[in-house]
């Protein structure tokens with residue numbers, strides 16, 4: 001190093017001190033003072049490299065320390081702890097949600113299967129019925145399961161006012177029908193039905209008006225009470241039931257007839273009759289000829305309180321049997 005001067009040495013020492021805070025290093029000053037220039041230069045260079053490495057290590061250490069101060073003794077800092085807690089909470093929430101959703105799906109599938117089973121059982125029971133009823137009657141059928149049936153039954157007392165119906169001596173059909181309607185109303189109301197009457201007193205009501213009253217009342221069943229007459233043959237007697245062109249009416253008539261027969265009432269037959277009140281009513285409708293007034297024995301029965309009670313109970317039983325079917 002021919003160009004090496006003491007000035008260079010000083011400059012290099014100042015450079016080293018300035019950059020690396022090398023003020024505690026006494027060796028280089030000592031060597032400079034001893035004028036061992038070449039050696040001092042080599043030492044300065046070594047020190048330079050050494051300090052460079054030390055500074056690099058120091059930087060890394062400080063960096064690591066800064067990073068490390070954020071860590072707990074277990075090696076996890078607060079931020080990471082929080083993050084782990086959040087992840088745990090999210091996992092728990094998803095697990096609970098999944099469990100709840102799973103239980104709900106499981107519950108629904110159970111419910112669906114029970115409902116379909118119920119529908120199936122209802123369908124199978126309906127298939128066994130000889131006379132399937134309309135959807136409206138199906139509702140009645142379901143309601144009939146509870147003891148107090150809340151359906152509306154329209155009772156029609158035949159004739160009235162200026163129209164006496166069959167007259168035998170002093171006995172008028174319009175009065176028998178009205179009296180029997182009153183008794184049947186009492187019986188049906190006792191069984192939990194609502195009863196609507198097409199007439200409540202001895203008055204003339206048009207046949208179309210009777211059907212209109214029934215339709216406005218939105219009755220489930222319509223029952224018109226009458227008495228028959230066979231003037232030519234006083235031996236003809238018996239309880240009859242008419243329906244008009246409907247399976248429902250036929251079924252109701254048959255149920256009433258069966259109940260009358262079960263109550264030891266003399267019965268004739270179920271027949272189809274083209275009666276206006278049956279034609280114009282929107283519900284299951286029947287017309288009952290409770291007996292034949294021209295048959296003296298049957299007329300006395302129709303006026304007898306005990307027989308009337310039997311008649312009324314039989315008709316109510318028939319209506320209930322139809323509804324319960």
Ligand SMILES: [Zn+2]
Nearest residue numbers: 158165226227
């Ligand atoms: Zn009549």
